[in-house]
Amino acid sequence: MDTQNYSYFIQEFKKTAKIDLALYKDDQMVRRLENFIRNKGFKDFKELGQLLQGNKDLVEELKGYITINVTEFLRNEKMWEDFYKVAVPEIIKGKRKIRIWSAACSSGEEPYTIAILLKEHFPTLDVEIIATDLDSTILAKAQKGVYKKNDIRAFDSRILSRYFEEVEADYLKVKDEIKRKVRFERHNLLEDPFPKMVDLIVCRNVLIYFKDDAKNEVYTNFSQSLVDNGILFIGATEQIFKPEQFRFKILKSFFYQKQKEGI
Template sequence: MSHDYEEFIMKIKRKSGIDLSLYKEAQMKRRLTSLYEKKGYTSFKDYYQAMSTEQALFQEFLDRMTINVSEFYRNGKRWEVLEQKILPKLLDKNPRIKIWSAACSTGEEPYTLAMILSNFLPLQSISILATDIDENVIARAKLGIYPERSLQEVPENMKRKYFTADGDFYKVSDDIKKAVTFKKHNLLAEPFDTQFDLIVCRNVLIYFTEEAKNLLYKKFSDALKTDGIFFVGSTEQIFNPSHYNFDTEDTFFYRKK
């Protein structure tokens, strides 16, 4: 590894928590070299120097570095069902509900949950656990900086209330950030916490084998309280919910029996 790149890796880790050495070196180096050359820099050193004074350059680097397909309020209709139908029932039973956003990627999902919950509860009494296996996406989530395209579905009032525009990017407010705790966690290999009222795991299970899915549905079911809700993505309908002790509460929402 060249000294220039090595130094760059160290500085980026200090600045953002993101560890570039976890990515395939040749590919990442190629991607970043073409990025800085396009901007007119000749070395990683110059590029980093410019990044440390120019916020927009740093944000563009973050955006290019991870392929981010996640969005706030992705499949908006389902979030409406959560807000209008699912949450009121859960909060009726217990205002301090325990929530887990599993495989949370770069944080859009748990932050969306916090925003929706803020319609019911003061933010300081909301606490959401968000986990992912990838340390780099967790570091990105904690930074809370997103390109404009991630916010397409965010209701206007939420955008005004909880985001600050910075060039083409948006920063999530500290109040929303404080409502979410991020941790590294491997769904397949590690045990789950228990007694959750709501578990959200969307657009992830499609990547697992049938065997792994089967195991995960069992683990998620065991992690929920009776009457707790499991919320899955729009391509992830469970065809035999009773097999995992679930009843269908609504499309893509399952209630633990």
């Protein structure tokens, strides 16, 4: 890796895109960006950094490229069973309304999965779902709620007919009843203030791309966002080492519950 030119690119990208790539793991980010440079016919990181100045389209294209937009409905289905069988009953004790944050939600499959499962298993529960992502372009797609039929195959026909409607031959749209439960907003986990008084945070397979210091800062902020006994739901590729330093205890694999202070 050309360390000097990569450092220059990081500085220029932070100035233009307001995203600090120094907080991401170098090896993974460099591989992605080298592919971008090669495919676009640029010379190196220095040239790419120079071209960012005054080129809003290139900056937006790069922001979309470096964002890891990999998601699907009911991804890791067994974990979603634990979501509604273990996690949700834990947080709704004595509550009529809960607040859920789907962080780094990508194209919206995850927050819509949450809304559908809650409607199915807790139909009278009042739910507010905040769904955020760094990439404004992918958020626009999420807000439309239109997906290829193939991409929704995890749901059975009953769920599909109840919560989706056909808009084209091969596409289904999330019905307004579900869409109204989700509010999409742009949010940078490494820069922006976190929502407060959240009962459950879902952030899956995202922090594996962050360096340890950045990852620990995000876990600290997640803990501060959650109410006491609130729950953080992470991905199948992730694990929090020493969760107690963030006031978490393991509730179930991939589910961490915030402890009251002093416990």
